[in-house]
Amino acid sequence: MKTVLIYSGGMDSTVLLYDLLFNRGHEVKCLSINYGQRHSVELEHAKAICQELGVEHRIADLTSLKEFLKGSSQTDDSVEVPEGHYAEESMKLTIVPNRNMLMLAVAAAWAISIKADAIAYAPHAGDHAIYPDCRPEFTEALSQAIALADWHKVELIRPFIGMTKGEVAKLGVTLNVPFEKTWSCYKGGEVHCGKCGTCVERKEALAEAGNDPTVYE
């Protein structure tokens, strides 16, 4: 099975990469998206992990779309990254307008071009409270649209949609995922800040899995 994975270099999509390669035996091609994110350092992490695994990795450059993605702390320099727990209302500032549909649309174009069987991506159950485009009903509708977008049918795989981030981390431990090489922090500094929503969430999940090699500020 040939699969295009939307790959950020973060912990969830890295666990999914390992899961597809070593549990499911897929032929995986990784796609990262540069949408002008503040934490573009994640792209370097994605590249390095793919290189080590010998997996094809491409970066789609959507930085020219910045003018259409206003109002998010992740793409708009005038908006600061909020700190605190992910469940807090302020965390909605990190939403990038329609980010997941943009990423999935590029992945689907590539998958159709190379006649891949599937696209995989890694939203999990904890994402839904903040991110509307991680909700199961969104991914379900988009999955139908992707299947109908071409005469060649491509499936959308979301194996973690019903799992918590802690469960994803535990799966990663069984697969020997090198979490120290993954990147989560939304601030995109030298090391993980440990305070932004995605750092707090990462810390909790890796603690739950009993394995956190991350260096926090």
Place this chain on the structure above:
Amino acid sequence: MKTVLIYSGGMDSTVLLYDLLFNRGHEVKCLSINYGQRHSVELEHAKAICQELGVEHRIADLTSLKEFLKGSSQTDDSVEVPEGHYAEESMKLTIVPNRNMLMLAVAAAWAISIKADAIAYAPHAGDHAIYPDCRPEFTEALSQAIALADWHKVELIRPFIGMTKGEVAKLGVTLNVPFEKTWSCYKGGEVHCGKCGTCVERKEALAEAGNDPTVYE
């Protein structure tokens, strides 16, 4: 009602622009997409028509995605533009992988950013035979995904989905659409070639409406 229109500068989306402005009273913002199309001359036509109407017009630059859009005569220089009638099998060469989802994803991002109420685009009944991503079931699934993509809900409007291109042309005549300023030809030369699928289709539709000011080669 504030609406983002996916606007190519072709005859169908120009009729829709006039329809939204003068029949429906929408506040319209036009979005054209530069996906590296062979007939990028259409973008100049789009710009000129918007300028004349005093309508905001933006061009999203997706030319960096060319490597993900292989195999189409419209984005791949190694594939020639087929001539003949639109219904012919060869016309499938003009399909750009996942083009409509890409365009709609950018439009939705912009619509969400500016809190627009709707996105409009202009596929018609004649498009379905060739283009999988003009099928009503595709646009229906994507419309659901767009409505769920953000906490701010955006509607997808496709008023021509049940109309033939001849009917769209007739509506344009009642709205005094300046068809001579619109561009259809897939070859993107100095004047319309009159032989490619989209020229043949344009000629038939405008003849049906009794008004064809186009200069053909």
